[in-house]
Each structure stands twice: as structure tokens, then as C-alpha cells.
Amino acid sequence: MSPDSPPPGAPGAAPAGAPAAYFDAASAAPPHPVARQALLAALDDGWADPARLYARARRARQLLDAARAATAEVLRVRPDELSFTGSGTTAAHAAVLGGLAGRRRAGATLVHSAIEHSAVLHAARRHVDAGGAAVPVPVDRLGRLDLAAWSAAVAAPGVALAALISASHEVGTVQPVERAAAACAAHGVPLYVDAAQSVGRVPLPAGWSVLSASAHKWGGPPGVGVLVVRKGTRWESPYPADEREAGRTPGVPDLPAIVAAAAALRAVSAEAADQAARLAGLVERIRRVVPATVPDVEVVGDPDDRLPHLVTFSCLYVDGEALLHALDRRGFAVSSGSSCTSSTLRPSHVLEAMGVLSHGNVRISLHPGSTEAEVDRFLAVLPRVVADLRAEAGVTDL
Numbered sequence: 001m002s003p004d005s006p007p008p009g010a011p012g013a014a015p016a017g018a019p020a021a022y023f024d025a026a027s028a029a030p031p032h033p034v035a036r037q038a039l040l041a042a043l044d045d046g047w048a049d050p051a052r053l054y055a056r057a058r059r060a061r062q063l064l065d066a067a068r069a070a071t072a073e074v075l076r077v078r079p080d081e082l083s084f085t086g087s088g089t090t091a092a093h094a095a096v097l098g099g100l101a102g103r104r105r106a107g108a109t110l111v112h113s114a115i116e117h118s119a120v121l122h123a124a125r126r127h128v129d130a131g132g133a134a135v136p137v138p139v140d141r142l143g144r145l146d147l148a149a150w151s152a153a154v155a156a157p158g159v160a161l162a163a164l165i166s167a168s169h170e171v172g173t174v175q176p177v178e179r180a181a182a183a184c185a186a187h188g189v190p191l192y193v194d195a196a197q198s199v200g201r202v203p204l205p206a207g208w209s210v211l212s213a214s215a216h217k218w219g220g221p222p223g224v225g226v227l228v229v230r231k232g233t234r235w236e237s238p239y240p241a242d243e244r245e246a247g248r249t250p251g252v253p254d255l256p257a258i259v260a261a262a263a264a265l266r267a268v269s270a271e272a273a274d275q276a277a278r279l280a281g282l283v284e285r286i287r288r289v290v291p292a293t294v295p296d297v298e299v300v301g302d303p304d305d306r307l308p309h310l311v312t313f314s315c316l317y318v319d320g321e322a323l324l325h326a327l328d329r330r331g332f333a334v335s336s337g338s339s340c341t342s343s344t345l346r347p348s349h350v351l352e353a354m355g356v357l358s359h360g361n362v363r364i365s366l367h368p369g370s371t372e373a374e375v376d377r378f379l380a381v382l383p384r385v386v387a388d389l390r391a392e393a394g395v396t397d398l
Contacts, residue, residue, distance in 0.1 A: 020331040021374035025217075026169055026197060026310055026365035027335060031264070032219035038263035039221060042256035049252060051244065064255055067262035071226060074269045075204065075211070083227045083245040084258050088196050088214025089119040091225035094238060094249060095192045095210045096123035099161040100132065102234035103190070107158030108132040113145050113175070114353035116165050117194055121349070124163075133158075142302040143173035143354050151183040162191050166198040166205060170350040170363060171301030172310035174202075181207025190233050197307060199226075200268040201276065209233040218268050219367070220261030223254055271368065279366045280308035282375045286364060287311050293383045298357045310365045314351070315386050317395040318360030326385045327362070332378055335363040360386075 022030060042063060048054075050061035065079075072079040085091040100110060110124055114136040124134040137150045145164065154162050162184050167174045177193060184191045190209035198204060200218030204211075210233060215224035227248060229235045235248075242250035268275075291297045296316035315323065324336035351358035364378075390396065 020333060021370070021378060022333045023364045023366060023370070023374075023378070024333050024335050025367035025370075026363065028216045028222065029219045029367045030369060031221065032267050032368075034267045035220050035260040035264035039256050039260035042259035046255040046259055050255060051252075060255055063259055064253065067255075067258045070262040070266055074265050075199070075213075075226075075228060077211075077228050078231065080246065081228050081230055083229075083248040084253050084261075085225035085227050085245075085249045086251065086254070087223060088212060088217065088225040090249065091212035091214070091227040092117065092119035092194055093123045094227055095194075095212045095229075096120055096161065096163060097127065097238035098229075098235045098248070099190060099192055099210050099233075100127055101236040101238055103160035106188075107160045109156070109159045110134045110161050110163065111137060111150070111153045111159055111189075112163040113137050113139060113150075113165060115139055115143060115168055115170070115350045116163060117169055117196070118349075120163055120165070120194055135159075139173075139353055141354055141356060143168045143171045143300070143350065144302060144305075145175050145180060147176060147179055147183070150180055154184050154189045155187050159187070159189050162189050164191060164193060166193050166195040167202070167307050168301065168350060169197045170348060171312045171354070172197075172306040173302040174305045174307065177205035178207050181205070197310070200265055201272055201307065201309060210235065215257070215261035215264065218261075218265055220264040221257045224257045224261040268368070275368050276308040279368075279370065282366060282370065282372060283308065283311045283364070285375060286379065287313075289379045290382065293379070294386050297386075300351065300354065300356045309367070310363065312361065312363045314357035315360030315362070316357060317393060318386055318389050319393075320359060320361045322389055323360055323362060323385065326389060327378075327381075330381050330385065332381070335365070336361055 046060045046063040048056040048060040050057060050064045068079045068082055072082045110127055112120060112124060128134050135153050137153050138146050164175055164177055164180050166177055181191045192210040193208040195204060195211050196214045196217050199213040209230045211228040213226040216222040237248050239250045287299050290313050291299055294315060297313050299313040301312055320336040324334060327334055347358045348361060
């Protein structure tokens with residue numbers, strides 16, 4: 001036990017023997033049970049190189065093809081449109097840079113929302129450094145895309161690609177992807193959608209040309225990304241030539257992990273509607289109780305059109321890192337600040353783009369194993385934790 005942890009039985013302490021409550025599924029969901037089973041089976045049966053011709057390799061190829069077909073069925077795409085990558089980040093980089101490379105004759109401008117994941121923004125920076133252009137489109141205080149600004153941006157000459165996240169990975173706001181896609185289609189601009197937080201949880205929107213996702217967000221193992229390039233979309237691999245995965249991503253695929261990822265995706269998709277309803281109820285309780293019990297708190301993101309498992313709030317006069325550690329000592333794993341750049345201690349670019357409070361920020365993202373008891377304990381502990389941190393900072397009488 002940490003020297004700063006409350007002693008067992010003290011207010012705010014976890015019940016004796018209670019496991020820590022993991023509330024960071026938006027970063028990495030706990031492995032789904034079927035993923036573990038599939039991974040172990042594939043380690044025995046799928047370790048050979050599926051590109052070879054001998055019997056064991058042919059068996060590995062069958063497993064790879066089956067995993068691709070199962071994943072494509074869930075995403076409602078053709079198997080030959082889908083490639084596996086080494087991570088969701090790799091898939092996002094390839095989506096952006098490959099989409100721009102394939103449309104270089106049309107122009108050199110990337111249009112993207114101001115709240116894209118850092119992987120997309122890093123690819124945009126690479127494009128700009130190479131002489132291209134990137135146009136960020138603002139969002140409102142709920143984190144929703146400004147459609148008028150988006151439509152004007154994609155209508156400009158020289159736009160090669162547009163990028164819009166399916167739903168905010170930090171505040172949960174679902175983006176108007178289909179309306180944004182219609183604006184892109186009107187001007188012949190392909191749309192790339194980062195669907196990492198949506199796949200396996202909510203139905204995917206229509207209208208996109210390129211899509212990426214990440215297996216460890218839906219309960220698969222880390223190290224598996226998904227890249228989908230629709231037929232007819234001009235896309236060129238940003239990597240040196242490689243014969244694997246239709247030339248879209250280089251290197252030998254991690255077949256056991258891919259098989260496990262596909263098995264997990266089928267399982268979570270079958271459970272998605274029931275889990276969404278259950279988790280949305282728990283999230284709604286957090287959204288309602290936190291501002292009622294903690295002074296000077298702002299719950300951010302769209303209260304209605306949002307992901308079912310995710311809620312973010314910010315506490316005035318509290319350091320986000322200190323709040324994260326204090327909650328961790330009491331048995332709660334949460335994310336604070338920018339979910340994709342927390343190690344840099346920089347303010348969240350998403351919250352800054354929204355114009356909302358970014359200090360003392362906590363993101364709660366639930367998973368299928370999250371319980372009502374865990375949420376209730378969190379809601380009971382949070383007011384005292386915040387009050388103690390404010391008192392340490394000399395802030396009282398709120």
C-alpha cells in the first residue's frame with residue numbers, strides 16, 4: 001500500500017479484497033475472454049508464415065483469411081478492402097499519408113477536425129513539413145464539428161483528403177460523419193474516419209472512403225490495427241513496396257494476435273447493444289452526480305449524442321496529474337488530461353479546441369466488466385479527494 005493511501009476501512013479506501021476499478025477502456029479495454037482463448041489456440045496452430053506454400057503455412061493462411069473475413073463482416077466491408085497493421089496508430093498514419101499520396105494530382109491539402117487523435121495530427125504535421133497544407137476545422141463547446149466551416153474547407157481548391165474522427169476519444173461526442181461525408185462527396189473529396197472508439201461499441205456511420213481502428217480498444221490484444229480502403233478510392237502506400245496485406249502495410253502479420261482480435265470483435269459486437277444500454281446508464285449517473293456533489297466542476301461533451309461508455313469532467317483549482325494519482329491510490333484507474341498525450345503533461349488539444357476547462361480533467365471510460373458498485377464507490381470517494389487536493393493548494397470555502 002502506498003504511504004499516501006487511505007488505510008483499510010478509512011473513508012475513501014477500497015473495500016478489503018476489492019480489485020481496483022479500471023476506468024480507462026478508451027485507452028485499452030481489458031482483453032475479452034474469447035480473445036485469450038483464440039490467442040492461445042492460434043499460438044499453437046498459426047505461428048507459421050502465411051505467405052509460404054507448405055501445409056503448416058497454408059493452415060496459417062486459412063486462419064488469416066478467416067480472421068479478415070470475420071472482421072470485414074462486422075465492419076460491413078469487403079475482405080479485400082481490409083488490411084491488418086501493427087497498431088491503430090500505424091493504421092491512422094497509413095490512412096492519412098496514403099490517402100494524400102494517392103490524390104497528389106488533385107492537390108496537397110488535408111482538411112481535418114481540430115479534435116483528431118494525435119496520430120492523425122502527427123501525420124498531418126509530417127505532410128506539412130513535406131510541403132503540403134493542413135486546414136483544421138473548429139468544433140463547438142460540446143465538441144461537435146462546425147459543419148458550415150467543414151463544408152467551406154472541403155470545397156476549396158486543392159483538397160486531397162479530409163479526416164474526421166467518428167466520435168471524440170476524450171469527451172465522447174459523436175461527430176456528424178454522414179453529413180460531413182456528404183459535403184466531401186459533393187466536391188469529390190474522400191473522407192478518412194478514425195473509428196477507434198466506435199468499432200465494437202456503436203454502429204459505424206456511412207459515407208467514408210478510408211477507415212482505421214485498433215483492436216485493443218475493443219478487447220483484442222495490443223499490436224493489431226485495422227485499415228480499410230474502399231474500392232475505387234485512390235490510395236497509395238506510404239511505405240516501401242511489400243507483398244503482404246495487399247501491399248498496404250509491410251512485414252509479417254502477428255497472426256495469433258489478429259485471430260484473437262477478430263474473435264474479440266465478433267464477441268463484443270454481438271453484445272454491443274446490451275452493453276451500450278447498461279454503460280450509458282452508469283455514465284449518465286456520473287454526469288448527474290459529479291456536478292451535484294463536487295463544487296466548480298464542468299462536465300464536458302454532448303450530453304445526448306455521445307458514446308455510451310465515456311464521460312469527461314474538469315475540476316477547477318485541481319491539478320489533473322495530482323487528481324489522477326490520488327484516485328489511483330484509492331483504487332481507480334482513470335485518464336487525466338489529453339488521453340493520447342498524458343505522458344507529456346501538455347493540456348488537452350481537444351478541450352482547448354472546445355474552449356472548455358482543461359485543468360483537473362478526468363476521463364472515465366467503462367468496459368463490459370465495469371459494475372454499478374464500482375461507479376457508486378467512485379462517486380462516494382471523488383468529493384473528498386477533490387476537496388483534499390484543493391485544501392492542499394490553499395483553496396477552501398467553495
